[in-house]
Amino acid sequence: MVRGSRSEDKMKFKYHTDWRVNEEGKKIPVRRPRIEIILRKNSEQKDNETNPEFRTHGLVDSGADICLLPRQIADILKIDLDNAERKESTGANGTFATYQTQIYLEIVYRGMPVGIDMVDVSIPEKDPEGIDLEQNILLGRSHLFKKYEITFNESEKTIHFKKINSKK
Amino acid sequence: MSSMENEFLMSIKDTEQFKGKWIAILDTEIIAQGEVLSQVYQEATKKSGGRTPLFEHIPEKLDKQTLIL
Numbered sequence: 119m120v121r122g123s124r125s126e127d128k129m130k131f132k133y134h135t136d137w138r139v140n141e142e143g144k145k146i147p148v149r150r151p152r153i154e155i156i157l158r159k160n161s162e163q164k165d166n167e168t169n170p171e172f173r174t175h176g177l178v179d180s181g182a183d184i185c186l187l188p189r190q191i192a193d194i195l196k197i198d199l200d201n202a203e204r205k206e207s208t209g210a211n212g213t214f215a216t217y218q219t220q221i222y223l224e225i226v227y228r229g230m231p232v233g234i235d236m237v238d239v240s241i242p243e244k245d246p247e248g249i250d251l252e253q254n255i256l257l258g259r260s261h262l263f264k265k266y267e268i269t270f271n272e273s274e275k276t277i278h279f280k281k282i283n284s285k286k
Numbered sequence: 287m288s289s290m291e292n293e294f295l296m297s298i299k300d301t302e303q304f305k306g307k308w309i310a311i312l313d314t315e316i317i318a319q320g321e322v323l324s325q326v327y328q329e330a331t332k333k334s335g336g337r338t339p340l341f342e343h344i345p346e347k348l349d350k351q352t353l354i355l
Contacts, residue, residue: 135296145299154292156338166331174341190323229289
């Protein structure tokens with residue numbers, strides 16, 4: 119992948135395909151609005167010692183206020199949790215203790231990173247039960263939804279990003 | 287069109303062997319795998335020559351179908 123963050127006014131993604139096993143034991147595709155992302159502690163260039171980056175998928179979640187990231191990825195990114203604010207977060211399965219801080223988010227579009235911003239992120243002290251958080255990093259509304267008008271097209275299985283205040 | 291690594295990931299139908307593991311993909315190759323992310327990350331970083339691999343966690347149970355978050 120070519121380095122160097124850029125800006126995009128419009129982006130369209132196909133839903134990501136996960137493979138699951140149904141009741142008859144057959145593999146079936148499950149499509150979800152998961153997009154490829156890159157995370158770093160800050161917006162500076164990647165540096166394995168001081169600002170490592172992690173490339174994975176995040177689930178675009180209009181129901182989440184902020185992003186949710188598993189603790190083990192925060193550790194990879196060398197996020198200083200000692201100085202992060204401690205708060206309670208609430209999910210479908212109840213309340214859990216979290217650290218709240220910010221990380222730098224890029225979206226990978228057509229194989230190239232698109233810089234978004236520092237975004238608010240919640241990091242559970244312990245991964246909440248019932249959510250496979252490793253597979254479902256949540257990309258909540260804070261920052262991302264303020265920068266882009268985001269439309270889910272469930273019948274086409276696509277997700278559209280349109281930069282807010284972009285020239286038409 | 288998404289990244290080469292993402293296309294490769296979505297082409298893997300037989301994920302049985304990776305259940306419960308993290309995998310690291312560079313180009314069209316799985317360059318590291320294991321249950322402990324920090325170890326997989328370390329190994330993948332050594333092999334990636336400064337590039338950034340794509341990391342994905344393959345769920346332990348493949349029969350989960352509905353997300354309510």
